[in-house]
Amino acid sequence: MTEEEIVRFEANGFFMNEMSIGESGNKVHNYRIAFFTPRIFKSHLENRLLDFFSQKSKSYFLDEINILLDSVYNESFLKNDEEGTYKICLETSKYYVQQFIDELPVLVTSKHQVNSENQRNSIFISYSHADKDYVTSFKRHFANLIRTHDLDLWDDSKIKPGQKWEEEIKKAMQKAKVAIFVTSADFFASDFIANKELPELLRAAEEEGAKVLSIIVKPCDFSNTPLGIYQAMNNPTHTLLHMNELQREELWVNLVSEVRKILEL
Template sequence: MSTRTDAFVSYSHADQRWLARVKVHLKPLVRGSGIVVWEDTHLRGGQRWREEIDKALSKAKVAILLVSPDFLASDFIHNNELPPLLEAAQREGVTILSVIVSTCFFRRSVLSEFQAINTPDTALDTLSDGEVNRVLVRLADRVDELFAAAPAAVALAPAHKSPPAPAAVAEAAAPRRQPKPALAAPLALLVKNDGSWETVEVLSSRVDGGTEVHLTLQPTQPAQRAFLASLHQRINLASVVFNEQLYPCRLRNLSAQTQGAEAETWQLVAEVRERPEGMDYIFNGQTPEKRAQFQADLLLLNQRPPTDASLPYMLQQRVADDYLPPLVGLYHYLGQDKAAFKQVAPLIAAWYLHMGNIVHHIYRLHIKTDGNSIEVDFEGQRQAQYHGKPAVISVKGACALPKDVPAEALDVRLRA
């Protein structure tokens, strides 16, 4: 896989005047930051133009698309430039920046899923020169942000080393206490509107008055970086789970900061939205607390609720015979990795416990596996609605882990 270091501009030749305007605004970045901005005017006579375009596409870290009716109608762009860019955006986190230069059918195109620099109602050819410059300055700022990287500090060894002092030699020879292993950074669970999710390490966090969540995230895997890049472009964050608390939210800002190849962090700011509460009621003796306990037992231990016909109607709980708890599917989805399961399972369980209105606060949630069973120790609290004090829901025990699960159990998307 080639290193992605450049910006690639895709445009229709009918829009060359807009290409010229974009190049003017990107020129200070090219000159001052050394950013390579490639578009097909770089091609020279005698070059194999198709190979050169493919090479430029493979090196694109940022794709700037000048969208117009001619752009959307171009078979060459549709068949040759967009597919590799869209795939790279999904798999490698390549950023797609659309600039709508002429009023067009943008909202019905696949590009509408990505963040655009301007809206279809503010196409460049409908704006004054001053307004066009403001849009293109936003584009240049975004490109600058994506390429900004502080050089990593390099420790230089001295040219000559002095012999160590006798005390230093004695200290080196003495046995030393082994340092304690560093604690793993906590994880946040990020969930998209379509139910897909990813976990990312959290370096710092802050919740402002219950209205905003601020997280500093450090992705360590390519899949995590691609997920964050996709989240940034499509702005489709649905919820965050952190410290066993669920935050239904709307993404306000997500930006990457890179300091060398090994120190990439992302700043996430999200507006917390109110979570709709389920309608609680008492019917034939079945209280909301009893239903919540049934749900928790089923979710965490696969313990089936009673089906005794002697129980009042609505206290009889029926579950499909082939039902599998989501934690069982999660274990197999993670490739039966016990360590990964121990980290991720509490986040997934917390999402279900909150979204199902089973509890409103989690006091304790420990989940682990030995490969044969899942062990759970959970206690949470429901808000007081019908009683003088809040009800406590608790689950403690183990459930067997099947060695094989049906394919549908591996669909671990989180759907409200």
């Protein structure tokens, strides 16, 4: 079973357990919590979400709950809801579900479909402008991949005049499946990278399956940074400054190869 199938199965079990409190033999009262006491339903739902660590799992779980709420209302309440009481409780319960969904960076908008605006499918390059030449050098090797697969290889040179640069960076990070870190002492000295880019991209790696690829361009204390737990493309003792042109070009080819594997291109 896939992650989605498992989580949706768990959501069904939770929902039926929550809804089975009431008088036996009375179908309406067998579906009680969400349609009679939405606030209690919200509390139980909040506690159940603690069992899931990834944002995507929580999204699948909540989406399935929304589907079940609609289904049960239509099958068991609609005919008996002349005054609209159950409809109000349904909408209240769905409102609470939506509150939890709105807190998540990955939203499931319908069953088996992840919102394309939040789907991670691009590459984000994090670097210091002091190392811009290295970025320019390896971007050449992605030209064929960009041309044949419409790949989004993003760095801050894509920010247009008049755009809010910090918002553009944030949006690009939210779409990144691969984060390429071009590291050096200048990179780690950047407050913006340390406080904005690194935390967000490493969170995405831990919670949403984004992948981390680090390139060490100059000697630095790489191993003792948050990136040190991830295998880099090159050894910290053999930086790009130590390499000749042939070795650097081979490293760029390996970088493209790793991206192909991650994106399954």
